[in-house]
Amino acid sequence: MSISDARALQVQQMESADADIFTTPDGRRIGGPILEMRNITLRFGGVVAIKDISFDIREGEIRAIIGPNGAGKSSMLNVISGFYHPQEGEVWYRGMRRARMRPYEVAREGIARTFQNIALFEGMSVLDNIMTGRLNHMKASILAQAVWWGPAAREEAEHREKVEKVIDFLEIQHIRKTPVARLPYGLKKRVELARALAAEPKILLLDEPMAGMNVEEKEDMSRFILDVNDEFGTTTVLIEHDMGVVMDLSDRVVVMDYGKKIGDGPPEEVRNNQAVIDAYLGVSHDDA
Amino acid sequence: MPIEVFFAIEVAINGLMAGVMYALVALGFVLIFKASGIFNFAQGVMALFAALTLVGLQTGQIPFAHLINAIFGTRMHHFGWDLPTIVAIIGTMAVMVLLAFLVERLVLKHLVNQEPIILFMATIGLAYLLEGLGDVMWGAEVKQLDVGLPQGASVWIGDTTYALFGYDFFIDKLALWAAGIAAVLVIGLTLFSQYTRQGRALRAVADDHQAALSVGISLRAIWVLTWSIAGFVALVAGIMWGASSGVQFSLSLIALKALPVLILGGFTSIPGAIVGGLIIGVGEKLFDFFFQPIVGGATENWFAYMLALVFLLFRPQGLFGEKIIERV
Ligand SMILES: Nc1ncnc2c1ncn2[C@@H]1O[C@H](COP(=O)(O)OP(=O)(O)OP(=O)(O)O)[C@@H](O)[C@H]1O
Ligand SMILES: [Mg+2]
Numbered sequence: 001m002s003i004s005d006a007r008a009l010q011v012q013q014m015e016s017a018d019a020d021i022f023t024t025p026d027g028r029r030i031g032g033p034i035l036e037m038r039n040i041t042l043r044f045g046g047v048v049a050i051k052d053i054s055f056d057i058r059e060g061e062i063r064a065i066i067g068p069n070g071a072g073k074s075s076m077l078n079v080i081s082g083f084y085h086p087q088e089g090e091v092w093y094r095g096m097r098r099a100r101m102r103p104y105e106v107a108r109e110g111i112a113r114t115f116q117n118i119a120l121f122e123g124m125s126v127l128d129n130i131m132t133g134r135l136n137h138m139k140a141s142i143l144a145q146a147v148w149w150g151p152a153a154r155e156e157a158e159h160r161e162k163v164e165k166v167i168d169f170l171e172i173q174h175i176r177k178t179p180v181a182r183l184p185y186g187l188k189k190r191v192e193l194a195r196a197l198a199a200e201p202k203i204l205l206l207d208e209p210m211a212g213m214n215v216e217e218k219e220d221m222s223r224f225i226l227d228v229n230d231e232f233g234t235t236t237v238l239i240e241h242d243m244g245v246v247m248d249l250s251d252r253v254v255v256m257d258y259g260k261k262i263g264d265g266p267p268e269e270v271r272n273n274q275a276v277i278d279a280y281l282g283v284s285h286d287d288a
Numbered sequence: 289m290p291i292e293v294f295f296a297i298e299v300a301i302n303g304l305m306a307g308v309m310y311a312l313v314a315l316g317f318v319l320i321f322k323a324s325g326i327f328n329f330a331q332g333v334m335a336l337f338a339a340l341t342l343v344g345l346q347t348g349q350i351p352f353a354h355l356i357n358a359i360f361g362t363r364m365h366h367f368g369w370d371l372p373t374i375v376a377i378i379g380t381m382a383v384m385v386l387l388a389f390l391v392e393r394l395v396l397k398h399l400v401n402q403e404p405i406i407l408f409m410a411t412i413g414l415a416y417l418l419e420g421l422g423d424v425m426w427g428a429e430v431k432q433l434d435v436g437l438p439q440g441a442s443v444w445i446g447d448t449t450y451a452l453f454g455y456d457f458f459i460d461k462l463a464l465w466a467a468g469i470a471a472v473l474v475i476g477l478t479l480f481s482q483y484t485r486q487g488r489a490l491r492a493v494a495d496d497h498q499a500a501l502s503v504g505i506s507l508r509a510i511w512v513l514t515w516s517i518a519g520f521v522a523l524v525a526g527i528m529w530g531a532s533s534g535v536q537f538s539l540s541l542i543a544l545k546a547l548p549v550l551i552l553g554g555f556t557s558i559p560g561a562i563v564g565g566l567i568i569g570v571g572e573k574l575f576d577f578f579f580q581p582i583v584g585g586a587t588e589n590w591f592a593y594m595l596a597l598v599f600l601l602f603r604p605q606g607l608f609g610e611k612i613i614e615r616v
Contacts, residue, residue: 123494135492
């Protein structure tokens with residue numbers, strides 16, 4: 001039995017042990033926990049960005065993280081993607097405790113992300129940017145690429161095809177060759193999503209993918225996120241300030257305030273939670 | 289045509305040799321600067337170190353011979369064999385890759401996220417360390433480097449130009465070879481960075497570290513790769529300079545000329561490094577040819593810096609650099 005078989009079996013057992021694998025009314029299959037955050041605490045000097053927070057993310061769901069400015073949402077995403085390392089707590093991924101990992105190692109494990117402040121390769125075209133999302137899947141070595149031109153070229157063509165699919169999916173054909181630096185903000189956010197999707201991730205982490213967008217752009221982005229989840233079953237973690245969007249998109253919501261978890265559950269339930277209402281009334285927050 | 293024009297053309301072509309050297313050293317700077325934001329003061333010394341190592345391997349010198357002899361009272365200097373040039377070149381390249389690995393392990397890894405000035409100071413330290421290491425490993429005397437590149441005046445060019453223009457051009461074959469090898473090197477590097485996985489990763493890291501990490505690129509692996517490539521470029525520069533003027537410590541001084549080249553070409557532009565290097569190499573020879581009789585002295589010593597100064601005043605981003613726009 002190979003390691004991956006063993007893992008599949010383990011996951012299966014975990015799933016069958018878990019009574020609440022279910023199918024959503026719109027027909028999406030939600031599985032057992034794929035990622036679990038256990039008692040995470042993250043400090044920056046005196047600032048406690050995350051205080052002893054636990055929650056899980058189920059396979060195939062859209063999980064929102066909300067909270068006022070400075071609540072620690074981005075920090076949590078950074079912990080998941082290996083940019084920050086918590087002082088306390090454990091991260092469990094696909095049923096195994098994850099060792100301390102560098103961000104590039106997390107990416108290689110199938111967790112892709114976008115950034116609140118957009119991190120694109122400004123000097124490259126849209127196409128080249130999205131192509132970097134395929135780097136993890138490229139196998140041919142330098143030597144093979146230099147000497148053994150045929151197979152390397154075939155591999156290149158396969159990656160190009162995948163990238164073109166993502167481009168079609170996100171409706172950005174018209175800017176394929178445009179240098180990213182020349183794009184408006186809304187389109188940059190879309191290209192960043194495209195690059196993350198090109199990696200064919202198991203988990204997609206989106207840090208305020210709709211910040212600074214107009215209503216129409218938000219609607220497009222919401223549709224893309226739903227379609228991705230629907231079509232590829234991609235587990236998605238979404239940080240978002242717009243409550244309307246959160247209500248529409250997410251299966252479950254974690255609410256954070258001052259580094260603490262103050263709510264966790266389906267969107268309707270969280271919306272009526274008194275602690276959550278207080279947090280939002282008490283602290284002014286940027287609705288953008 | 290007046291004979292002075294032919295003289296000037298001849299001078300310009302022979303300035304290519306120096307130009308290619310400047311361009312190669314500047315190229316090494318640009319590669320490392322783009323990938324890690326480090327201004328690598330040691331690039332020139334790396335060329336010297338590579339050339340020393342190549343001669344040492346080629347002639348079968350025992351590394352650290354003086355040190356070993358001093359400690360153990362022995363009198364060994366040579367293994368007693370000569371390595372074929374190509375084997376020696378491969379061996380030298382292996383040493384340069386090892387150097388890249390050590391630099392990453394012992395220096396960069398610990399200084400990551402530090403101020404650029406601190407990293408710059410570290411490379412100054414590295415420069416002196418390498419210079420000393422080269423000295424201790426291979427000895428301080430001037431060495432001949434012969435890798436079989438053709439040298440001396442090209443008779444064919446002389447005869448042909450005499451038949452065509454009635455003027456016998458004196459062109460050093462080595463200068464032409466140097467230009468050709470540099471061109472092949474640049475084309476190779478361009479293909480590498482455009483079409484290979486590692487090349488793409490390298491461009492990604494040069495553009496944005498955070499984004500590169502998020503698509504699964506290991507910065508440290510890319511730094512080793514960049515320093516290895518810079519080591520390879522240094523080796524090529526070392527071979528050519530060594531072949532034309534012998535391997536000696538003055539080689540590391542050409543690194544100083546790379547600074548005006550970078551100001552001319554832009555710190556982040558590979559074509560800029562090449563064009564800038566050629567302009568300065570050819571320009572300083574031509575300037576000397578025309579103005580030396582008027583201003584006197586060795587104009588080659590200061591021409592490059594004066595040109596750089598003019599550029600700093602009128603086009604600070606260089607020929608190919610991105611325009612610097614102050615954000616307010
Ligand atoms: N790299 C860091 N160094 C120091 N403090 C940090 C760092 N990253 C985050 N913090 C602090 O941690 C706290 C939580 O920040 P975080 O960015 O996670 O909040 P957020 O919920 O994403 O807020 P926003 O809605 O404004 O994006 C803040 O007090 C912030 O100043
Ligand atoms: Mg944030």
